[in-house]
Amino acid sequence: MDPLLLLAYFTLPAAITLIAFAALKLHERSAPPGEDVSPSESEQHEQVVKAPINNGARLGTLNHSEDAIAVYDDVVARYDTAGDPGLREPVARALVNKGYTLSMLNRNAEAIAVYDEVVARFGTAGDPGLRRPVATALVNKGFTLGTLNRSAEAIAVYDEVVARFGTAGDPGLRELVARALADKGFTLGTLNRSAEAIAVYDEVVAHFGATG
Amino acid sequence: MSGLRTSAERAILIYNERTKLIANAYDRASTVIGAGSFLPLINLSKPSDGTITAPAIFQFALSALFFAFFAGVLHLLARRALRGLR
Numbered sequence: 001m002d003p004l005l006l007l008a009y010f011t012l013p014a015a016i017t018l019i020a021f022a023a024l025k026l027h028e029r030s031a032p033p034g035e036d037v038s039p040s041e042s043e044q045h046e047q048v049v050k051a052p053i054n055n056g057a058r059l060g061t062l063n064h065s066e067d068a069i070a071v072y073d074d075v076v077a078r079y080d081t082a083g084d085p086g087l088r089e090p091v092a093r094a095l096v097n098k099g100y101t102l103s104m105l106n107r108n109a110e111a112i113a114v115y116d117e118v119v120a121r122f123g124t125a126g127d128p129g130l131r132r133p134v135a136t137a138l139v140n141k142g143f144t145l146g147t148l149n150r151s152a153e154a155i156a157v158y159d160e161v162v163a164r165f166g167t168a169g170d171p172g173l174r175e176l177v178a179r180a181l182a183d184k185g186f187t188l189g190t191l192n193r194s195a196e197a198i199a200v201y202d203e204v205v206a207h208f209g210a211t212g
Numbered sequence: 213m214s215g216l217r218t219s220a221e222r223a224i225l226i227y228n229e230r231t232k233l234i235a236n237a238y239d240r241a242s243t244v245i246g247a248g249s250f251l252p253l254i255n256l257s258k259p260s261d262g263t264i265t266a267p268a269i270f271q272f273a274l275s276a277l278f279f280a281f282f283a284g285v286l287h288l289l290a291r292r293a294l295r296g297l298r
Contacts (some may be wrong), residue, residue: 010275013245020289021239027234028296032223172221194230 051192065101066178092122092133103144115141128170135165142183151187155156158184178208224298235293242286249279 075094079087099114118137122130138161145154161180165173181204188197 009248010278013248013279016241017282017289018283020241020286024238024289024293024294025235027230027293031228031296032227209280 004011065105066099069098072101086117088125089127089129089133090123091177092130092137096133096140097135100140103140103147108144108148112141113143123164128173130168131165131168134170135173135180138164139176139180139183140189142180146183146187146190151191154187155184158187168205174208178204181207213287228297231293231296235290238286238293239292242283242290245279245286249276249283 012098030160072094077089080091094116095114097109099118102108102111102114115137119134122134125131125134140156142154142157142161145151145157158180162177165177166179168174181200185197185200185204188194189201
């Protein structure tokens with residue numbers, strides 16, 4: 001066998017393995033922020049709670065809404081009293097998802113009560129992981145109020161989202177603020193307050209138009 | 213309107229899909245390198261008298277071990293990549 005070919009033959013697998021290792025390291029470094037590759041004990045607890053929440057979401061999309069609500073209730077009952085700060089976010093998320101599922105069942109009053117509970121319990125939290133469910137609860141509440149033709153209240157809720165999270169730097173929160181403004185514009189449009197609606201849409205473009 | 217479809221969640225979704233693609237590619241590479249260990253056998257099985265001599269078999273065994281090692285490492289890298297799923 002040609003010595004050069006032999007050299008290439010034996011060097012190739014080693015080179016491929018080294019490149020693969022380096023590529024994997026680079027990929028792991030590009031992981032989204034806030035998540036560690038090797039989770040701590042508290043984060044492992046969070047991951048254990050995420051599974052039933054995801055199951056609930058799947059049940060919801062499969063039209064097993066009552067089962068989904070039971071799953072969310074179970075998550076809240078199990079982890080609400082745990083006292084672990086890391087478990088507050090999954091509990092808040094379960095409540096938000098429960099509210100959304102209730103609104104899909106046209107149980108809007110109950111949905112609004114659940115969203116209010118999220119805001120009352122976690123509204124003052126500074127943790128970004130908790131601020132997102134709170135913002136989502138408010139946006140969803142505004143939307144639910146809009147479907148009930150309680151437009152004035154809906155607009156007030158959207159204003160609350162902007163007041164609370166308008167200056168947030170977190171991309172997730174910024175997206176929710178943009179949605180609140182867009183939904184506010186839509187609600188103003190349904191009230192024939194077109195000039196105000198256009199002003200709100202302009203505000204969305206001015207604030208978020210350059211976002212990549 | 214959905215539960216929590218934020219850009220952060222979408223970033224995790226994209227990251228997970230990339231991770232699965234990487235793990236898949238590594239496992240395929242592992243299979244190819246594993247199969248590559250048989251190449252010397254083809255080459256070495258063509259001596260002048262048409263038989264494989266003892267040193268050639270020894271060379272083949274060593275070469276197979278070498279390739280199997282890297283195939284194994286790549287397979288383990290694929291598994292490690294999958295452990296990083298969120």
